[in-house]
Amino acid sequence: MFVYILYSEERSRYYVGQTADIKNRLKRHNLGIVPSTKSGVPWKLVLQIEVLSRSEVMVLERRIKKRGVKRFIDDHFGV
Structure with missing residues (x-):
């Protein structure tokens, strides 16, 4: 399991989350699938x-x- 921190230059914001699969989770964030991060892609x-x-x-x-x-x-x- 991982705790991860993302950063969006678009929003100048950080996001903290948890996952077992970092690569897949980052992909989901950047595809706009995750509602809480879709505006910061x-x-x-x-x-x-x-x-x-x-x-x-x-x-x-x-x-x-x-x-x-x-x-x-x-x-x-x-x-």
């Missing part, structure tokens, strides 16, 4: 974090959203 994969279980995925996704995606990236990987 194209989306670029910024970060993917693999975790061992669904429960860990849910905890990490919630933590990222609560902190704010940009802050989470900056805190762990950035400036």
Whole structure:
């Protein structure tokens, strides 16, 4: 399972999600199939974090959203 972060230059926004298949999920986002991201096409994969279980995925996704995606990236990987 993966927690992933996408970025849309079109909207200047991040999106956080979870999946078992990153390649297929990114394709669905960029085809406009996912309602919450269809207005930001194209989306670029910024970060993917693999975790061992669904429960860990849910905890990490919630933590990222609560902190704010940009802050989470900056805190762990950035400036």
